[in-house]
Amino acid sequence: MVTEKDVQSIANLARMNLSQKEILPLARDLEHILNYIAQLETLDVSDIQPTSHVLPLKNVYRDDNVQPSFSQDQALSIAVSKFNGAFKVPQIID
Secondary structure, three states: OOOHHHHHHHHHHOOOOOOHHHHHHHHHHHHHHHHHHHHHHOOOOOOOOOOOOOOOOOOOOOOOOOOOOOOHHHHHOOOOOEEOOEEOOOOOOO
């Protein structure tokens, strides 16, 4: 059985300040959750194949096709500042 002291201890670990009025309903909710988990533990899942995801995963990305792109000179043509064939940006980390 989940006690008020258990709820207060968990709340302290989570850095939560609970009023006395909030503790009792949370104790009941945690008790219901733990009882449900206990029911799940009784199920025979020996014939169930493990999965990493409940839904079949498919790649939602487009095919990676080679397409024409900017040359280095074209890309650097809009640069405010450049150095040795690259964009030059202000230093932000010492």
